[in-house]
Amino acid sequence: MKLNKILLMGNPNVGKSAIFSRLAGARVIISNYPGTTVEFTQGYMKIGKEGPMVIDVPGSYSLEPTSKAEEVAVQMLKDGDLVINIVDATNLERNLYLTLELLEKGIPVVVALNMWDETKHQGIDIDVERLEKELGIPVVPTCGLTGQGIKELVERLSEAKVLKVHPLSDKKKWESIGKIIEDVQRLSHHHHTFLQRLEELSIKPLTGVPIAAGVIYCAFRVIRFLGEGLIEYVFEPLFENLWLPLMMKLSLILGEGNFLHNVFIGNFIDGQIDFGQSFGLLTTGLFVPIAMVLPYIFSFYFMLGLLEDLGYLPRLAVLLDKLMHNFGLHGYAIIPVTLGLGCNVPGALATRLLEGKREKFIAATLMAVAVPCMAQIAMIVGLVGQRGGRYLAIIFSTLFILFVVKGLILNKVLKGPSPEILIEIPPYRIPQVGAVIKKLWMRLCGFLREALPYVLLGVLIVNILYALKIIDLLAGFFGPIMTKIWGLPKEAISALVVGFLRKDVAVGMLGPLNLTNKQLVIGSTVLAIYFPCIATFAVLVRELGIKDMLKAAVIMMTAAFFVGALLNFFIP
Amino acid sequence: MKIDLTEMRPGESGVIADIEGGFGMTKRLQNMGVRPGKKITKVSSQLWRGPQTVQVDNTKIAIGFGMAKRVFVEVER
Numbered sequence: 001m002k003l004n005k006i007l008l009m010g011n012p013n014v015g016k017s018a019i020f021s022r023l024a025g026a027r028v029i030i031s032n033y034p035g036t037t038v039e040f041t042q043g044y045m046k047i048g049k050e051g052p053m054v055i056d057v058p059g060s061y062s063l064e065p066t067s068k069a070e071e072v073a074v075q076m077l078k079d080g081d082l083v084i085n086i087v088d089a090t091n092l093e094r095n096l097y098l099t100l101e102l103l104e105k106g107i108p109v110v111v112a113l114n115m116w117d118e119t120k121h122q123g124i125d126i127d128v129e130r131l132e133k134e135l136g137i138p139v140v141p142t143c144g145l146t147g148q149g150i151k152e153l154v155e156r157l158s159e160a161k162v163l164k165v166h167p168l169s170d171k172k173k174w175e176s177i178g179k180i181i182e183d184v185q186r187l188s189h190h191h192h193t194f195l196q197r198l199e200e201l202s203i204k205p206l207t208g209v210p211i212a213a214g215v216i217y218c219a220f221r222v223i224r225f226l227g228e229g230l231i232e233y234v235f236e237p238l239f240e241n242l243w244l245p246l247m248m249k250l251s252l253i254l255g256e257g258n259f260l261h262n263v264f265i266g267n268f269i270d271g272q273i274d275f276g277q278s279f280g281l282l283t284t285g286l287f288v289p290i291a292m293v294l295p296y297i298f299s300f301y302f303m304l305g306l307l308e309d310l311g312y313l314p315r316l317a318v319l320l321d322k323l324m325h326n327f328g329l330h331g332y333a334i335i336p337v338t339l340g341l342g343c344n345v346p347g348a349l350a351t352r353l354l355e356g357k358r359e360k361f362i363a364a365t366l367m368a369v370a371v372p373c374m375a376q377i378a379m380i381v382g383l384v385g386q387r388g389g390r391y392l393a394i395i396f397s398t399l400f401i402l403f404v405v406k407g408l409i410l411n412k413v414l415k416g417p418s419p420e421i422l423i424e425i426p427p428y429r430i431p432q433v434g435a436v437i438k439k440l441w442m443r444l445c446g447f448l449r450e451a452l453p454y455v456l457l458g459v460l461i462v463n464i465l466y467a468l469k470i471i472d473l474l475a476g477f478f479g480p481i482m483t484k485i486w487g488l489p490k491e492a493i494s495a496l497v498v499g500f501l502r503k504d505v506a507v508g509m510l511g512p513l514n515l516t517n518k519q520l521v522i523g524s525t526v527l528a529i530y531f532p533c534i535a536t537f538a539v540l541v542r543e544l545g546i547k548d549m550l551k552a553a554v555i556m557m558t559a560a561f562f563v564g565a566l567l568n569f570f571i572p
Numbered sequence: 573m574k575i576d577l578t579e580m581r582p583g584e585s586g587v588i589a590d591i592e593g594g595f596g597m598t599k600r601l602q603n604m605g606v607r608p609g610k611k612i613t614k615v616s617s618q619l620w621r622g623p624q625t626v627q628v629d630n631t632k633i634a635i636g637f638g639m640a641k642r643v644f645v646e647v648e649r
Contacts, residue, residue, distance in 0.1 A: 061603030066596060090630045094605040122630065174607070199632070203625050204582070204616040318634040322622035330636070331623070420636025421623050424604055427632075 010086030012059030018144030108160035116141040123190030226299035235291035285459040296378035309431035327407030344536040370403035379507035530560035577640035580614040586647035
């Protein structure tokens with residue numbers, strides 16, 4: 001038989017993605033919380049010369065779909081030639097249900113008994129030969145993380161054949177699974193490991209809430225420590241010592257005041273190049289994304305990757321569930337919000353994990369309004385932090401209050417139920433260094449690929465708009481709103497224009513305006529709220545539809561208008 | 573004694589007796605291993621009618637309060 005399409009199927013959280021990347025060697029994200037593989041991944045496998053296609057099918061518990069991901073899985077099954085059924089060996093009984101369903105479909109199946117290494121720690125003993133005999137198909141113990149058993153799995157694909165099975169009812173299926181389990185599985189008593197004890201503690205309210213607070217506090221300390229360290233000891237010295245002399249030479253060649261000089265080098269601040277404020281393509285255009293933002297992106301995604309692979313996020317979702325229901329969301333919405341802190345784009349994408357349309361709308365709008373991305377946070381910390389920590393505190397507490405108030409209002413105004421949480425909580429697993437680094441690397445590349453062009457474009461547009469005096473025109477037109485209501489100078493309009501392209505550049509543009517502390521706080525806050533950046537906007541249009549996105553946009557602009565006005569009124 | 577999931581004490585075990593829910597809810601619970609006849613252990617419950625965490629076999633599951641109210645368990649007290 002010729003193999004064209006091999007499907008990897010299994011319950012969520014059984015390590016399918018890890019097996020997939022072993023088989024296909026393709027770049028996929030391996031992660032611990034349910035739902036990362038809602039979008040399927042495909043690659044090509046090396047068996048002989050044919051190289052059949054391997055598809056990582058979204059995780060599903062059964063072939064009678066109860067979610068969108070499962071519907072996709074059932075659809076994909078129709079044109080597969082062979083199924084590698086990934087089974088969690090530490091959860092054999094529940095996993096075998098899907099196996100029996102697959103056998104009834106008349107497609108060749110090979111079982112990969114994954115997480116094999118964990119069965120020993122947990123006192124589970126499975127008789128593989130016996131299981132193979134009872135199911136009538138090849139069963140291979142594997143470990144996706146170490147690669148154990150993968151070779152044998154590939155070798156035995158040729159043994160797979162279609163079985164003649166009479167379809168059983170639900171009840172009969174569980175009965176026959178019960179019999180199989182009785183025959184092949186022996187459980188022995190085992191002591192709770194340290195991780196298992198920690199698992200229990202982090203889900204009990206009395207200990208879980210302090211642990212969550214501790215985890216979040218530590219995470220942010222580490223992010224700041226790493227981010228600041230990289231800026232101070234690596235990137236700033238690099239720019240000052242290596243890049244600055246080059247730029248000075250270029251500046252001499254171009255000649256100060258010249259149009260090209262303005263575009264590439266920018267304006268001199270106090271008679272010299274200032275990477276933060278000059279606003280040339282090669283000065284600020286490179287310095288902002290690389291030296292000011294990248295270090296924070298690095299440290300944020302490093303920390304997030306660790307927490308994801310450890311399996312902590314679903315626990316946070318459970319602890320926060322009750323609180324989030326006040327905003328019409330369930331605890332799971334903490335995942336798009338957390339991702340949004342890195343970059344609003346993956347945050348907006350992750351809203352599809354949420355079930356209802358209403359929930360998606362609330363989560364997306366709240367994130368776009370009140371969750372600034374790491375690039376923006378880095379710039380705000382860099383710029384406003386110099387004026388004193390309390391100004392930072394005003395900005396971030398304003399955003400937090402906005403999140404809460406907006407959530408309460410949306411929950412009241414929008415009709416519809418907020419669905420109840422029902423999620424599996426995966427066991428803690430020690431994050432694998434390789435997997436964490438791989439994921440971090442992909443995210444950093446993603447940032448540079450997405451951000452660098454937009455930053456450069458943003459800086460270029462600013463320079464052109466200045467040269468053509470369009471900024472002056474806009475400033476004259478919108479000036480009254482800016483000055484009367486927000487108390488900002490009318491030149492700040494240029495930051496709002498650029499903010500649509502990149503929020504970090506926009507915050508940077510407030511720097512050279514010589515703002516007072518109060519103006520700087522208002523400007524940064526309004527910039528965070530008024531509109532998402534173009535990349536987030538595009539994703540939101542796709543996820544919510546144009547009509548809902550327009551609604552969300554009105555909400556955002558209204559919020560910016562009022563919050564700016566209130567800050568202007570209340571800050572002395 | 574038959575009680576619902578929310579009434580179990582943390583650490584207490586019992587056997588699932590029945591689930592009063594529509595097809596969708598019953599199916600989703602069953603997929604995660606929560607079905608009549610299985611041994612179930614309560615792990616914790618969040619305050620103010622928050623989600624209930626239970627363990628069935630080797631799986632821990634968080635179930636919303638309202639849903640947990642409709643899962644009945646036979647316990648010995």
